[in-house]
Amino acid sequence: MSLATVKTWCLRLLPVVLFVISYYYSHFLLQSYGGISRSSVPRKTFCESLISVKKWETLDFNISRTNNLFLKMEDFFWQHNPSTLPLPYGLKGSELFLMKVLAVTASYEMPASISKLDCRTCVVVGNGYSIKNSSLGSTINKYDIVIRLNNAPVRGYESDVGNKSTLRFFYPESASPNPDAHNNPGTLMVLVPFKQNDLRWIKEILYNEKRVRKGFWKPPPQIWQGKSSHIRLLDPFFLRQTASKVLKIPLQPKGKEKAVHPTTGILAIYVALSYCDVVHVAGFGYPQSKNQDQPIHYYGSDTMKAMKNSYHDLSHEAQALKKLEDGGLIQYLHPHS
Numbered sequence: 001m002s003l004a005t006v007k008t009w010c011l012r013l014l015p016v017v018l019f020v021i022s023y024y025y026s027h028f029l030l031q032s033y034g035g036i037s038r039s040s041v042p043r044k045t046f047c048e049s050l051i052s053v054k055k056w057e058t059l060d061f062n063i064s065r066t067n068n069l070f071l072k073m074e075d076f077f078w079q080h081n082p083s084t085l086p087l088p089y090g091l092k093g094s095e096l097f098l099m100k101v102l103a104v105t106a107s108y109e110m111p112a113s114i115s116k117l118d119c120r121t122c123v124v125v126g127n128g129y130s131i132k133n134s135s136l137g138s139t140i141n142k143y144d145i146v147i148r149l150n151n152a153p154v155r156g157y158e159s160d161v162g163n164k165s166t167l168r169f170f171y172p173e174s175a176s177p178n179p180d181a182h183n184n185p186g187t188l189m190v191l192v193p194f195k196q197n198d199l200r201w202i203k204e205i206l207y208n209e210k211r212v213r214k215g216f217w218k219p220p221p222q223i224w225q226g227k228s229s230h231i232r233l234l235d236p237f238f239l240r241q242t243a244s245k246v247l248k249i250p251l252q253p254k255g256k257e258k259a260v261h262p263t264t265g266i267l268a269i270y271v272a273l274s275y276c277d278v279v280h281v282a283g284f285g286y287p288q289s290k291n292q293d294q295p296i297h298y299y300g301s302d303t304m305k306a307m308k309n310s311y312h313d314l315s316h317e318a319q320a321l322k323k324l325e326d327g328g329l330i331q332y333l334h335p336h337s
């Protein structure tokens with residue numbers, strides 16, 4: 001090896017070494033974090049009335065309860081089964097971006113106040129028009145975990161959608177430039193990486209590097225004011241399971257077939273089923289697709305036209321949700337068609 005090659009390699013390894021050091025250092029810092037316990041009255045009611053036997057037999061798959069939703073640094077160092085799939089279903093090829101991102105996010109966990117609960121109640125708030133005028137806001141606020149999606153607003157819609165946000169799932173194209181505007185100070189921003197560019201986007205923001213604008217289907221924010229300590233990266237395991245178990249769609253499209261991926265909404269429901277003991281949902285469902293002028297969200301004026309050319313198969317997802325509902329795994333908070 002020439003001296004130049006050695007030098008290049010040393011330079012390449014340097015960030016990795018720094019990540020390892022900062023990783024262990026952050027572990028020490030985290031020992032001092034703790035959670036505050038909150039009133040558990042509504043939680044108890046939900047949990048006690050819960051028909052605790054999940055009716056798995058109505059489905060041909062099982063979901064095991066997990067405490068680990070997010071990617072961690074050690075996933076890369078002690079990984080027994082390296083990903084064989086690239087994003088969105090695996091990490092193959094994205095390892096370096098991931099390590100750089102994980103090196104600056106302070107924690108890979110849920111707040112202790114939530115993870116320590118024996119029974120976790122969750123509500124997934126979809127962005128659908130069906131939640132408009134529902135007056136569900138105060139009900140939604142009572143769940144341990146309120147999951148919101150993409151850039152859905154809260155301010156101005158509190159009476160219908162509540163104002164508590166525990167987790168917000170998003171990807172660059174659906175990111176709002178200032179997450180604080182519609183979240184609480186403690187909301188965890190859960191990035192769902194659909195492609196390598198999504199990780200590059202967050203890396204460029206966190207390291208304040210020059211932004212690469214290409215490779216997105218819609219320009220993502222160039223300035224994003226989320227706090228690095230509140231960022232979490234969703235393990236692609238959950239998208240893979242949502243696709244293969246819940247929707248049963250191919251993970252790798254054949255030939256020229258257009259790729260179909262789960263929506264963030266059904267993904268969030270699968271994550272909730274994996275993490276929570278009670279999963280309620282609101283604001284799911286799209287209008288009959290023949291009505292192209294009907295608004296689809298509880299905010300703004302998007303219609304079904306905006307969903308054309310999406311990477312999603314909405315009628316297929318609707319059937320899958322119906323199956324979860326019929327099986328008693330999820331419950332809607334409002335009447336729906």
Ligand SMILES: *[C@@H]1O[C@H](CO)[C@@H](O)[C@H](O)[C@H]1NC(C)=O
Nearest residue numbers: 056057059060061062063064
């Ligand atoms: C689900 O789990 C139960 C209990 O562990 C098991 O008996 C059943 O065979 C599993 N079903 C599937 C489809 O894996």
Ligand SMILES: *[C@@H]1O[C@H](CO)[C@@H](O)[C@H](O)[C@H]1NC(C)=O
Nearest residue numbers: 129130131132133134295298
């Ligand atoms: C919601 O309520 C407002 C004011 O009462 C009304 O104008 C509007 O039509 C309602 N929207 C829906 C979807 O029911």
Ligand SMILES: *[C@@H]1O[C@H](CO)[C@@H](O)[C@H](O)[C@H]1NC(C)=O
Nearest residue numbers: 158162163164165183184185
């Ligand atoms: C939600 O709104 C209520 C009433 O305005 C307020 O007291 C509470 O602090 C808000 N909660 C969050 C998490 O923003």
